[in-house]
Amino acid sequence: MPLLELRNVSRHFGAIRALDGVTLAIEPGEIVGLMGDNGAGKSTLVKIIGGNHPPSGGDYLLDGRPVHLGTAAEARHEGIEVVYQDLALCDNLSSAANVFLGRELTRGFGPFRILDHAAMRKRAGELFRELKTETRPRDLVMRMSGGQRQAVAIARTRLGRSRIVLMDEPTAAISVRQITEVLALIRRLREQGTAVVLISHRMPDVFDVCDRIVVMRRGRKVADKPIAQTSPEEVTALITGAKAAA
Amino acid sequence: MSTLEQPPLNVADIDSVLAARERGVVAALVHSQEVWILVAVLVIGAIVGTVAPNFLSGVNIANIATNFCFIALIAIGMTPVIMTGGIDISVGSTLGLTGVTLGLVYSAGYPFLVGVLAVIVVGALVGLVNGLFITYFKLPPFIVTLAMMSMARALTLVVTNNQVVYDFGPAQETLLALGSGKTLGLPNVLCAVIVLALVMQFVLSMTRWGRYVRAVGGNEKAARMTGIPVDAVKVSVYVLVGATTGLTALFLVGWLGAATNALGQGQELQVIAATVIGGANLLGGFGSAVGAVIGSLLLEVIRNALLLAGVNPFWQGLFVGAFILFAVLLEHVRSLRR
Secondary structure, eight states, rough: SSSSSEEEEEETTTTEEEEEEEEEETTTTTTEEEEEOTTEEEEEEEEHHHHOOOOOEEEEEEEEEEEEOOSSSHHHHHHHHHHHHTTOOOSBBBBBHHTTSOOOOEETTTEEEOOOOOHHHHHHHHHHHHHTOOTTTSBGGGGSSSHHHHHHHHHHTSSOOOOOEEESSTTTTSSHHHHHHHHHHHHHHHHHHOOOEEEEHHHHHHHOOOSSSEEEEEEEEEEEEEEGGGOOHHHHHHHTTOOOOO | GGSSSOOOOTTHHHHHHHHHHSOOOOHHHHHHHHHHHHHHHHHHHHHHHSSGGHHHHHHHHHHHHHTHHHHHHHHHHHHHHTTTOOTTTTHHHHHHHHHHHHHHHHHOOOHHHHHHHHHHHHHHHHHHHHHHHHHHOOOOOOHHHHHHHHHHHHHHHHTTOOBBBBBGGHHHHHHHHHHOOOOOOOEHHHHHHHHHHHHHHHHHHHHHHHHHHHHHOOOOHHHHHOOOHHHHHHHHHHHHHHHHHHHHHHHHHHHHOOOTTTTTTTHHHHHHHHHTTOOOOSSOOOHHHHHHHHHHHHHHHHHHHHHHHOOOOGHHHHHHHHHEEEHHHHHHHHHOOO
C-alpha cells in the first residue's frame, strides 16, 4: 500500500486551476523527483501535501485512509515534514538549538523547567551522526556552510517520526561540493525508510538520486515513470511541452 | 591568535568532530565583549586613579557604585528587548511617570507595599501598550516607543501639575531607607542590580522564554514557522522593561528623596548606550544582562572620571558617544570574522 496517495486532486484559486486532477502515489522509502517549469503547480502540490492548503477537490490518503490536513502542524503530526528553501534557521543559535527550535527539551519539575542543553546536544549529535554530516551541535549556524545548514534543517525533520520529507530546491543556492553532500543526505533518509519528494530544477541532481520522476505542466501531471525509463532530454521536452505526455 | 585555536581534528572520526567545542573556555572569554569592556573600565580607573587620586577613594567608589545602578537596572530590562531586534526609547519617560506615581501614592497616605505594586504595574502597563502596538499593529518599535516617550512625559507633567513631591506620608521612612541603605555592606540598589542581572542572565540562557527571545531576534519568520509564540514573546519583553523601569523609580526616588517630573529625562539614551556597549546587537539575536551592567558601569566611570579630572562636563557626551561607536565597531569587526 502506498504511504501517501493523492487521487484526482485539484486546487483552484478563483478561476485559476493551479492543480487539475493530479493522481500521485508515494511508497515508503522512495525518492521522487518533482519537476516542472515555474507555475506548473509544483509548489501548490507541495503545499497540499504539507498541509498548508486544503485541496479544492479529490482525495488525500495516508496509509489508505482519507485524511484532511488543515495546517502544517497537523501534517507534521502525521509524519510529513517540509524543508523550505530558506530553511527557516536562526543564524544566531547553535545547530542543536535550531534542531529543537519550538520543541525544546526541558528538565525540572512542575512549572519550574529549564532547558536541558546536554540532552539536546546529545540528541542533535546522534541525528547528525545518522546523517553522517560533520555538523557540530555547539556551533552557531551563522558559521556553517550551505550543506551543513541543509543538514540542520533535515535533522529537524528527524526529531519526529517523519515518513515523508518534502524538500524545496535544496540544491539551488549551494556549491558543487555541498550539492554532493546534500544528495548524500537525501540517500541517507531513504536508507532509514523515509520517502523524499525532491523539488528541483537541477536535472543532474534529480537523475542522480531519484527512483522516480514526476513532471508537472500547467497544473497537470504529464509524466510519472521510473528514472531508468526516461532521459534528461525526454524530461526537458515534457517540461517545456515539446512532448505532450509520457 | 593561533594559540587560541583548537588543535586539528581527525575529521575521519566523526565522533571527535561532533564532540569538539568550537572554542575553549578561555578563547570564549577573550572573544566576549563583556570582558573587553570590563578591561576598559579597569584601565580607565587605573589611569584616572593616578591622575586624580581621590577617584579611588572609598567615598567616590561608593558614589559610582550607586550612581551607575539607576542605568544598569533599566539596561538589564532593555537587554531582552534589544535581543528581539526591538528598542524602547520610552524608558526615560516611564521612569518619570512611575516616579511621580510613587510620590503621589505615598503622599496620599498609602503604605509602602502599595507604592511598590503601583510602580511595577504602571511600568508594566506602559510596556504592554508599547508591546501591543508593536505586535498587533505591526508598527516599528522605534516609532511606537517614541510616541510613548512623549505621552508618558506629558502624563507625568499633568499628574504632578509641575509640583515636586517630597512628602511620602507614612511610607517615607521605609522608602528613604531603601534608597540610601545597605545590605551586607553594599548599597541596596547595587544588590538589586546584582540579583536582577544574575536572574536575567539565567532566564535568558536556561529557559524556553530566553531561547525564544534569541530566536525571534535571529529570524522572526523561522521562529513563527516552528510554532514559537512570537507575538507573546515580543509583548513580554516590553512589559518586562516597563516593570523594571518602575522598580528603578522606587530606588531612584528613595535615593533622591523627591519625585520631580524631570526624572529620567534623557536617560533612555544612556540605557540603550549601556546595553549596546555591553554587547547587545541592535539588529537582534545577541545580548547579555551582565554585559548591560558592565556597560552602565563604564558610562558612569567615564562621567565620574571626567568630573574629577576637572574636565568641563560639557565634554561628557563626546566621550560617551565615542564609546558607543567603539562598541558598535567592535561588534562589527567580530561579525566580519565569524
